[in-house]
Amino acid sequence: MTDLSRFAINQITTKNWSLRQAVDGYARQGVGGIAVWMNYLDDAGVKRGARMIRDAGLFVPSLCTSAWTNLADPTQFQASLDENRRRIDAAAEIGAGCLVVVPGGLAAGERDLVAARLRVREGLEALLPHALGAGVKLGLEPLHPMYAGDRSCLNSFAQCLALCDDLGMGTGIVADVYHCWWDPEFAAGLKQAGPRRILTFHLCDWLVPTRDVYQDRGMVGDGVIDFAFYRALLDEIAYDGPFEIELFSRLDWWERDGDETVRIAVERCGPLVAQRSA
């Protein structure tokens, strides 16, 4: 039997399922954990959702995502920090290891990426005391460069790792092979980060061709990413954290029945996520 104790499904993968359905659907097929999205958790109610997950015995690698802080207006910026403090508390409530930071790209009408990145840094600095108090890490996720304009101005592993270095305790990296596989410095970056700063490792394949910039990500094995290479590298640096599959797939997987998606995710990821004997 496949060991799925380190394996979680990120619930956006089964987009049409509520938190209740996802918790039941993942547990039913032996998946160890669930990465939770804030909107589904709000739908369920944070305390009720937390109980649901605990009762099912699932671990929670992460809560997705931070509210965007790419806001040039100071009042809106402060409001987004308050919303993020609420999300940090929600992450603590469900036992999530981290809140995944996806801060937005440029503000509306903005062309200054340097300014946007400085604002993101300011936001993280402002949130850090609250995160430390709650025992929830801020998980910086390098997003693919094709999202720099509209989704996140954190776009390379090296950039995020340097930011973690500066911010120190209470931060770490959410590494997603879909976003970073192209990066000639990705493997070196993982080694440099080391096992403690990699908070969770996302699995998702790059399809050729990619038909949609945002929502055509591939099931593990359907694209061109060498997952075995990354698993070996993670073992080499003694990473013992979670593996999470996360699919944005308007054109394929979101159209399917959740049970089928989970079944195939387990089939494909099983060999990649098992605990190795030391």
Next chain:
Amino acid sequence: MTDLSRFAINQITTKNWSLRQAVDGYARQGVGGIAVWMNYLDDAGVKRGARMIRDAGLFVPSLCTSAWTNLADPTQFQASLDENRRRIDAAAEIGAGCLVVVPGGLAAGERDLVAARLRVREGLEALLPHALGAGVKLGLEPLHPMYAGDRSCLNSFAQCLALCDDLGMGTGIVADVYHCWWDPEFAAGLKQAGPRRILTFHLCDWLVPTRDVYQDRGMVGDGVIDFAFYRALLDEIAYDGPFEIELFSRLDWWERDGDETVRIAVERCGPLVAQRSA
């Protein structure tokens, strides 16, 4: 009157025009140069095309592109080198400063990006003597990371600059702000490269949203890129080479009349490309 002496249009921008039409259409509106694509040049005949361009008084910053060398089969790999030698000769014939290197991503069925990149390097090493003999530089173009799977495994400025360092004389960088604008290290890379290693500078805007991974690139001014910032930076490092607009735009500009595209390209780029008084 706008100074367009350093300004070229890359002829893929007017995709429906033949070389003859592009040469006439660009010259008619005072554009200084034309970046040529091999397929149009072959259609015209290399010698005839060269004469056409010379007679119109246009400069040629580059010939696009190298034949793909991402071929795992040794016979096909050698054949691609021969084709590339032919293209180097064609570049020399039309007075192009460089042959733009777009070597392909992964080979069919391949998942090993490191191997693909090594093969590209081998190919460049094999071509370098011929390029040096012909007086044509191999212009390494960092392509956006979203093309790593299928179009080019050269995906960051730093990666290409390191390759130029290794290969030495006869190589340089084709810098395209569309491909690199997201890169936190792009500005530093341009400074490090210096004016002599930047062979030509491509202008093209990043649209939000981007509706197509390959062919939805924006007219200068329609997207989120801060072109004035890059022009100032290039002046600061004393770059005095060409500026080239290059649009892949199935959804917009390729549908328009070439004269209109050229007119608007001149309007938008004019202020960005003029020679500054020293």
